[in-house]
Amino acid sequence: MTSSPVGAAADAASSPLLRNLNPEQLAAVTAAAEPALILAGAGSGKTRVLTTRIAWLLNTGQVSPGGVMAVTFTNKAAKEMQTRLATMLPFNVRGMWIGTFHGLCNRFLRAHWKLAHLPQAFQILDASDTTSAVKRVIKAMKLDEERFVPKQVGWFIAGCKEDGQRPGDVVAHDEQTRKLVEIYANYEDQCQREGVVDFAELMLRSYELLRDNPAVREHYQNRFRHILVDEFQDTNKLQYAWLKMFAPPGSAHGQSLLAVGDDDQSIYAFRGARVGNMIDFEREYRVRKVIKLEQNYRSFGHILDAANELISRNSQRLGKTLRTDAGQGEPIRVQESPSDFAEAQWLIEEIQHLHRGGLDRKEIAVLYRSNAQSRVIESALFNSGIPYRVYGGLRFFERAEVKHALAYLRLLENPNDDTSFLRVVNFPTRGIGAKTLENLQDAAKATGRSLYQSVSAIAGKGGANLLAFTNLIDSTRNLTQGMTLREIIEQVLQTSGLLDFYRTDKDGAERLENLDELVNAAEAFVMQEGFGKNAVGLPVDETAQPGTPGAVPDAETGEIMSPLVAFLTHASLEAGDNQAQAGQDAVQLMTVHSAKGLEFDAVFITGLEEGLFPHENAMSDPNGLEEERRLMYVAITRARKKLSLSFCQTRMLHGQTRYHIKSRFFDELPEDALKWLTPRNQGFGSGFAREYQNAWDRGSGLKGMVGAGNVSKPAWVEPPVPASMKPKVSEEHGGLRVGKGVFHTKFGEGVLLTLEGAGADARAQVNFGRHGTKWLALSVAKLTPID
DNA sequence: ACAAACGTTATTTTT
């Protein structure tokens, strides 16, 4: 086998794929098919190892694309993996299951919706949808919202699900918990009634499906020969259990699991992530192969020294020390400021200096522990005309106007979605007040039907406007039959009155733009997913098509979900970018959490004060403090060349001036890696020396004035679709002809309208008359030509 | 139905 050590060495010499890998990376890439744990330090080329391994497995014929599953946490990571693979492999990567945990669960549930007891077009609730759904349950139960805060109840429910617990499984010791469980049970019923699932439900439902259906489970166990999990330290209990369904420990299938992670970068314990899964994995799978990637290709020595020294203070570690060949580089600069305002001022000067020295602004990151800290910095940047970009704001699909539009679209697919119903029933205003809705909700509750279904029941009392609303939805549904996604959305924006509303609204201009952007997003989505039935005669490049988790045929019939359902799913699963004009050269502002996975030439870690970083809420318990330290470790390791640490004596917090002392983390960094720009151990009131040296100042040439103009209005831009990704349209496929009759085992006779794509991607649009017009994947659907 | 006024509350958040 090529996976033997000798084979691997031979490969390394011959294969361009394996060239330039260091010994540890090579070992990870070419590891035999047995459980393996890769401890990948920051900047150690983790993604490269993951993608190269997949490419190597495929190239050496150890697995076919369909046998590969690669799981990540973020859409971004999944996309990056797909893109990289597309450049490494000579063929298309469609058959591989590459995606986020939730994306793959969605894909799985779409294929097995019947077994999962879900409607075919089930919709996904995002965080805010979930909260409002929970709120409705609490209201309906007439419980005190003070005692049962919807958001917290939502967390409780998610927490239960992530522990694999249904309402019946939760052990409640006190009255409060008993009530919470009751809410949980009602919430579950409500979701089921409405045909919606939240994020945690996606995971739990697919886990249970696998657990309870041996045939399905075995099918997938046989299918996935290699399962690669990224950021394993961030998995929760349920995600680990889910993985075990595909690759049970101790079984032959258990050999397929390869976990990549870094316990030192575990910063999501507060959200249910269990670093312990790494140790459990090692034990349960009797992992013999633990590979440490400790060679760092990102940062200079001083930066790594600081990171290593700091993290060595943590007690519970698997143990890892980063090293580099890059040399020590510049010392880490430390700045003390009298106030947060002065700190921001100092930042401005530093940033201007760096930029004049030739550094792109987008290579400069300002990090902070909590979002509130960005304010002072933002205003300082704004006043100096330095373009900047703040991460972590509202994302595209979370914007109110976009959510409204999506709610109308959802109602077309599923009028029983009460969450969407309530969102737009009176928006734009239609004279439907709280009283009317209360009546409606009572009627719905009495009969156990949806709000939509209950409208006729209260038509008498103030229901005329309600009836007008449901008629609007119904007529729009009829009107949009057979339309393209773009046309559907444009129609909905029009008939819903959203366009008219924002056109007359005083600050509706931006919202109109966003609605326009929604249409663009849908268009781009249709192209990428290969739903483009208008795209006639465009050539298709088989090598360029990345697989998409959204488009998956029904396991039984081969039916592909409609473009609208697919787009709605996409909108819930991928909130979109929140970045202002991604192309512009702007300074990057973000929390340390959102900086994970990124890297910059110059990094400023600000607000390094006791109570802030480490945060006061975390200081009391040792685990919390260790997580804060890991957070600091993540922050430090973001920097490639220049790292600056900064803290303030005073800071405005909650409207009050607070006095802080410098973070304890300063005492945990190696003295000789630091360069203090301000005198040390300076007490309050001793006067603050504003003179600091610029260690980076080597008389660098001035590059003119800094470009002005702050990046204020975020725009969401979908990347252009390369022509190579447009679908190929053909007239004939395996005896099937466009315009001729076809027979499907489930849907009966129909007329073939369109043929697209080739090979595994081939799909057909068929009008089945009574059953409607459907898109079918020819690799799954049993279609035979008839005369 | 809407706006103004008030009270409450303030980590981090991949999906």
Place this chain on the structure above:
DNA sequence: TAACGTTTGT
């Protein structure tokens, strides 16, 4: 401080 949600007043 400032952002949000609820109540109150027009």
